[in-house]
Amino acid sequence: MGKANEAIWQENITLLRQNRLPSCSYRDISINNIMLFRSAFLGWLLFFTIHLCAQSGFQWQLSLHGHQSALTTLSFSDTSNLLASGDASGRVFLWEGQGFTKVAGWKAHEGKVSGIAFSPNQEWLATAGYDGKVRIWRLSDFSLIRELINPGIGAYGNWQGNEVTFVLFSSDGRAVFYGGYNAKLLSVRWQDGDPEVLYTDTKGGLTCGAWGRNGLLYFAAYNQLYGMDPSTGEIVHQWQDRSPFCEIVAGQGGDIWTWTYNGNVQQWKAGVRNQNLQATTSEGASEFAVSADSEFLLTGNRGNEVLLWELSNLNLKQTLTRHRSPVQTMAICPDRSCLITGDQQGELYVWREPAQAPPPAENPTGQPVTIQETLEVEAQEVTIEIWDDRQFDGDTISVSLNGEWITQRTELKKFKRTFRAKLQPGENLLVLTAHNLGRIPPNTAALRVYDGENYQTLQLHADLDTAGGLRLFAPTAPAITR
Numbered sequence: 206m207g208k209a210n211e212a213i214w215q216e217n218i219t220l221l222r223q224n225r226l227p228s229c230s231y232r233d234i235s236i237n238n239i240m241l242f243r244s245a246f247l248g249w250l251l252f253f254t255i256h257l258c259a260q261s262g263f264q265w266q267l268s269l270h271g272h273q274s275a276l277t278t279l280s281f282s283d284t285s286n287l288l289a290s291g292d293a294s295g296r297v298f299l300w301e302g303q304g305f306t307k308v309a310g311w312k313a314h315e316g317k318v319s320g321i322a323f324s325p326n327q328e329w330l331a332t333a334g335y336d337g338k339v340r341i342w343r344l345s346d347f348s349l350i351r352e353l354i355n356p357g358i359g360a361y362g363n364w365q366g367n368e369v370t371f372v373l374f375s376s377d378g379r380a381v382f383y384g385g386y387n388a389k390l391l392s393v394r395w396q397d398g399d400p401e402v403l404y405t406d407t408k409g410g411l412t413c414g415a416w417g418r419n420g421l422l423y424f425a426a427y428n429q430l431y432g433m434d435p436s437t438g439e440i441v442h443q444w445q446d447r448s449p450f451c452e453i454v455a456g457q458g459g460d461i462w463t464w465t466y467n468g469n470v471q472q473w474k475a476g477v478r479n480q481n482l483q484a485t486t487s488e489g490a491s492e493f494a495v496s497a498d499s500e501f502l503l504t505g506n507r508g509n510e511v512l513l514w515e516l517s518n519l520n521l522k523q524t525l526t527r528h529r530s531p532v533q534t535m536a537i538c539p540d541r542s543c544l545i546t547g548d549q550q551g552e553l554y555v556w557r558e559p560a561q562a563p564p565p566a567e568n569p570t571g572q573p574v575t576i577q578e579t580l581e582v583e584a585q586e587v588t589i590e591i592w593d594d595r596q597f598d599g600d601t602i603s604v605s606l607n608g609e610w611i612t613q614r615t616e617l618k619k620f621k622r623t624f625r626a627k628l629q630p631g632e633n634l635l636v637l638t639a640h641n642l643g644r645i646p647p648n649t650a651a652l653r654v655y656d657g658e659n660y661q662t663l664q665l666h667a668d669l670d671t672a673g674g675l676r677l678f679a680p681t682a683p684a685i686t687r
Contacts, residue, residue, distance in 0.1 A: 262513070262522065262523040262558065262610070262613050262614075263513065263523060263525065263543075263544055263556040263557060263558050264556060264557065264558070264559060265525075265527050265554055265555075265556055266543070266555045266556060266557045267304075267305070267554075267555050268552060268553065268554055268555070269290075269298075269300060269305055269307070269553040269554075269555065270307075270553075271298050271307055271310055271551075271553075272290065272292045272296065272298065272547075272551035272552075272553060273292075273294065273296075273551050274292045274293045274294040274296075274551055275292060275293040275533055275548070275549040275550070275551060276290060276291075276292055276293075276533055276534045276547025276548060276549075276551060276552075276553060277291050277292055277293055277317050277318055277319065277533060277534060277547075278290070278291045278318055278319060278320060278321055278492060278534055279291075279321070279492070279534050279535065279536040279545055279547060280321040280322060280323065280536065281323075281536055281537075281538060281539055282323040282327055283323065283325065283539060284325075284327060286301060286302055286303065287299060287300070287301055287323065287327070288300040288301075288305060288536070288545060289321045289323070289330060290321075290534075290545075290547065290553060291313070291317075291318025291319075291320075291321050291332065292317075292318060292551060293316075293317045293318075294316075295312055295313055295314035295315055295316055295317065295318055295334060295336070296310060296311065296312055296313065296318070297310070297311060297313040297318060297321065297330075297332055298310040299330075299344075299347075305555060309347050311347055313332045313334065313340060313342070314332065314333075314334030314335070314336050314338060314340070315334070315336040316334055316335040316336045317334060317335040318332055318333070318334055319333050319334060319335055319368065319369060319370050319371065319385075320332065320333035320369065320370065320371040320372040320383070321333075321372070322372050322373050322374050322381075323374070324374045324378040325374060325376060325377065325378045326378055327344065328343065328344055328345070328378075329341055329342065329343060329344060329350070329374075329378070330342045330344055331372045331373075331374060331381055332372065333369035333370070333371060333372040333383055333385075334368075334369060335365075335368040335369070336368075337354060337355045337357060337365065337367030337368060337369060337385075338352055338353065338354060338355065338369065339352070339353040339355065339369055339372050339381065339383050340352050340353070341353075341381070341395055351395050351396070353381070353383070353391075353393060353395065353400055354367075354400075355367045355368075355369045355383065355385050355387060355389075355391070356387060356389065357387055358387045358388070364386050364410070365386075366386055366387050367385065367386070367387055368385045368386045368387075368410075369383050369384070369385040370384060370385045370386065370410070370411060370412055370413060370414075371383060371384060371385075371411075371413055371414040371415075371424070373414060373415070373416060373422070375392075375435065376416075376420070379394055379395070379396065380392055380393065380394050380395065380435075381393055381395045382403075382414070382422060382435070383414075384411035384414055384424055385410060385411055386410030386411070387410065388405055388406045388407075388408075388409060388410050388411060388426060389402050389404070389405050389406075389411070390402070390403045390404040390405075390411060390414075390424055390433075391403060392435070403433070403438045404431075404433065404438070404440070406426035406427075406429065408426055408427040408428070408429055409426050409427035409449075410426065410427075411424055411425065411426050412425050412426065412427075412449065412450060412451055412452075413425050413450060413451060413452050413453045414453060415453040415454055415455050415461065416455060417432065417455050417459055417460075417461055418455050418456075418457065418458055418459065418460075419458065419459035420434075420435075421433060421434060421435075421441065421442070421459070422434075422435045423453050423455075423461050424453070425449075425450035425451075425453060425463070427449050427450075428445050428446050428447065428448060428449050428450065428465075429443065429444075429445050429450075430442075430443070430444045430445065430446070430450055430453075430463060430473070431443050432476075442476050444473065444476070444478070446463075446465055446471070446478075447467075448465040448466045448467040448469065449465065449466040450463050450464070450465055450466075451464045451465065451466055451489070451490035452464040452490055452492055452493055454493060454494060454495045454502075455495070456472065456495055456499045457498070457499040459474070459475065460472060460473065460474050460479075460499065461473050462493075462495050462502065464484070464490045464493055464504075465490075466488055466489060466490065467488060468483060468484055468485040468486055468487060468488065468490075468506065469481055469482065469483055469484065470482040470484045470493065470502070470504060470514075472516075480519060482514060482519050483623075484504040484506070484507075484512065484514075485504065485506045485507050486620055487506050487507070489506055490505075490506055491504075491505030491506045491531075491532060491533045491534060491535070492505070492533065492534040492535060492536075493505065493535065494535050494536050494537045494544075495516070495537070496537050496541045497537070497539055497540075497541060498541065499516055500515070500516060500517070500541070501513055501514060501515050501516055501522065502514050502516060503535045503537065503544060503546075505531075505532040505533065505534075505535060505546075506531075507532075508531055508532075509526065509528040509529060509530060509531060509532065509548070510524050510525065510526055510528070510532070510616075511524070511525040511528070511532050511535060511544075511546050512524055512525075513525065513544075518624075518625040518626075518627075519623075519625065520611055520612065520624045520625060520626075521611075521612045521615065521622055521624065522610065522611075522612060522613065523612070523613045523614065524612075524613070524614055524615045524616065525544075525546065525556060526614065526616075527554060528546065528548045528552060528554065529548070529550065529552065530548045530549040530550040530552070531548060531549050532546050532547065532548045532549075533547060533548060533549055534546070534547045535547070542557065542558070543555055543556060543557045544556040544557075568605065568608070568636050568638070568672055569603075569605050569608060569609075569610060569636075569638075570603075570638050570672065572638060572670070572671060572672045573670075573671050573672070574634070574636055574671070574672045574673070574674040575671050575672070575673060575674060576674040576675075576676055577665055577666070577673050577674060577675065578663045578664075578665065578674075578675045578676070579675070579676040579677075579678070580654060580661050580663070580675065580676070580677050580678070581677075581678045582628070582654060582656040582659075582661075582677060582678070582679055582680075583656045583657065583658050583659070583680065584628075584656040584657050584658075584679070584680065585627060585628045585629075585630065585679045585680060586625065586626070586627050586628070586657075587625075587626055587628060587654055587655060587656045587657075587677075587679075588623060588624070588625055588626075588654070588655040589611070589623070589624045589625075589626055589635075589652060589653070589654055589655075590621040590622065590623050590624075590652065590653040590654075590655075591604065591612075591615075591617070591621065591622050591624070591650050591651070591652055592617060592618065592619060592620060592621040592622065592650070592651050593617035593618060593619060593649075593650065593651065594619075594651035594664075595645070595649060595651075596645060599616065599641070600616065600617045600639070600641065600642075600648045600649065600650070601614055601615065601616050601617070601639075601640040601641050601648075602614075602615060602617060602637055602638060602639055602640065602648060602650055602667070603615065603637075603638045603640065604624075604635065604636065604637055604638070605635070605636045605638070606626055606628075606633060606634070606635050606636075607629060607633055607634055611624050611626065611635075612624065614640055617650055621653070628677060628679035629679065630679055630680065630681040631678065631679065631681060632676060632677070632678055633676070633677040633678070633679060634674055634675070634676060634677075635674065635675040635676075635677060636672050636673070636674050636675075637650055637665040637666075637667045637672060637673040637674075637675075638667060638672045639667035639668055639669060639672070641669075642668060642669065646668065647666045647667060647668045648666060648667050648668065649664055649665070649666040650664065650665055650666075651663075651664055652664070652665060652675065654677070663675070
């Protein structure tokens with residue numbers, strides 16, 4: 206291996222050992238109090254019902270029951286309406302149709318299921334596990350037809366050294382590619398061949414892999430990202446980051462998106478890192494997903510929340526907040542009509558976007574707006590930062606610009622959420638809508654607007670009856686860049 210590479214390998218073992226790699230007394234209530242309570246409750250119920258009917262975005266539709274342990278991975282078939290889910294106990298379930306009817310469930314591995322892939326012809330399903338095995342199943346009767354062993358390199362830290370982290374079918378379905386913590390990428394003509402080692406990394410275990418839509422096989426080892434031509438085994442792209450790569454998903458064309466251990470989601474385009482999104486301030490990663498048209502992505506590692514981002518400007522569009530435990534895995538239907546999210550308690554939720562009328566011109570909720578601030582900016586494209594600069598009390602808000610949502614049902618935190626916004630020439634209206642009053646009414650948010658030259662900071666507040674407004678005046682012509 207060489208002394209230099211051996212030193213790097215030992216450093217990675219140390220990091221793995223430190224778990225730094227991915228992996229409300231009734232007796233005294235008076236009649237008046239009861240009446241007040243009833244009135245307040247009915248008012249709240251009316252507001253909540255009206256809001257739910259008016260809000261846009263994905264809404265919870267149903268739960269899928271069966272898993273008894275943490276969800277670890279999800280995979281949709283490309284050409285049929287099938288969903289496969291895997292959990293930490295080694296069980297796999299198969300769901301079918303628009304209603305996601307459970308058609309099968311079985312013990313696929315001893316321990317965590319780390320990867321699932323449908324064959325292109327939908328006849329077989331490949332599963333990968335932390336037991337060091339890849340298994341191929343016939344979908345017609347769910348029988349095991351081939352088992353592949355990932356060669357181990359000996360136990361180190363919390364790892365056995367043979368855990369498989371991903372599995373992929375080739376485009377013709379005849380070959381399977383897989384890799385894991387033994388730092389090897391292998392391929393096999395699974396019906397009659399033996400596994401072949403295509404690549405061995407010297408820096409650390411392989412953490413993730415995905416097909417690019419350009420036909421390249423992308424995989425990562427520690428902070429190195431590779432693009433391989435599977436027909437020749439040649440590494441045609443190689444990049445690195447300061448933080449280890451945890452997950453990879455494919456975008457349009459040759460674009461790929463990666464999640465790094467420090468909470469960044471990155472777009473790599475034509476071999477160059479093109480965009481960077483701070484998806485979370487927490488280290489580590491859950492799975493994440495990009496829609497087939499590359500219009501939005503989903504991220505986790507935010508406790509019980511799932512965040513939906515618009516990829517054209519990296520704006521946070523929606524926060525999904527039904528889960529009762531940390532969300533670990535998510536997937537987007539191939540036709541982008543639904544989202545699937547899974548958590549550590551084995552809860553699997555289906556979200557759909559209801560048909561609705563377009564929002565009103567100024568305030569999507571229909572609430573009256575009180576103009577509280579007016580700003581002039583020097584550009585038609587600005588950056589807006591929103592955060593809670595006071596005592597954190599659970600304020601949940603939505604923000605719209607000229608009647609279009611920027612973000613919905615987002616809980617204010619101490620860290621700044623950043624949005625890019627394109628203003629129309631002249632007057633623009635930014636509206637802050639409150640969904641609760643937190644523990645310290647009213648609902649208050651700090652905002653900072655940056656136009657490329659100046660930062661301007663202000664506060665907006667709102668309650669359940671009235672929204673807060675910011676009037677923004679933009680130039681009537683775009684600024685000239687010299």
